[in-house]
Amino acid sequence: MSGERLLQRPILGGVFGGDGRYALASMPCVSHGLYATRYMVVQPQAGVVLSVSEDKVQALALARECLNAANDKNLVEQVPAFQAELWPEEPLLTAMPASPTYVSRRRRAIFEQSKGHCHYCGACLELTGKWHIEHQLPRALGGGDDGLNLVAACVPCNLGKSDKTAIEFVSQGGRAE
Numbered sequence: 001m002s003g004e005r006l007l008q009r010p011i012l013g014g015v016f017g018g019d020g021r022y023a024l025a026s027m028p029c030v031s032h033g034l035y036a037t038r039y040m041v042v043q044p045q046a047g048v049v050l051s052v053s054e055d056k057v058q059a060l061a062l063a064r065e066c067l068n069a070a071n072d073k074n075l076v077e078q079v080p081a082f083q084a085e086l087w088p089e090e091p092l093l094t095a096m097p098a099s100p101t102y103v104s105r106r107r108r109a110i111f112e113q114s115k116g117h118c119h120y121c122g123a124c125l126e127l128t129g130k131w132h133i134e135h136q137l138p139r140a141l142g143g144g145d146d147g148l149n150l151v152a153a154c155v156p157c158n159l160g161k162s163d164k165t166a167i168e169f170v171s172q173g174g175r176a177e
Ligand SMILES: [Zn+2]
Pocket: 118, 119, 120, 121, 122, 123, 153, 154, 155, 156, 157, 158
């Protein structure tokens, strides 16, 4: 439900131009046993990765060098093969396989806040197992994405709750509909 996302935003100006063709993408990773972020400068439409670094400024600088060297002509032919092949045809979001045991910082925080139990039925959850991040007050009713509105829920509770508010849900006996 909430897989790890490759976030990206367009880079405009300078050597990257003004047409939003290049994007700075970031994704969480683990580096030396610590959570870190990997930055990539990508050209999504061509499926090209210009640079990868754990430092945003360095990623941009490397990409700039790469573009300057290629003078932005025949870019796809000129970037090294290992870069061009990072994601050939798949869409960006599924390009990097998410590690099955990786738990994002946000997910971990919500898990700890819910003390490892389903917020609704109290079932024991496994941090790396299947559980959902739940909006106590559904988004449809104006619930936010902040930590206070987010709780851990087991799959049956999450599916049973849908767009009810948490109070309605619990008052109707939890997961049974
Ligand atoms: Zn539950």
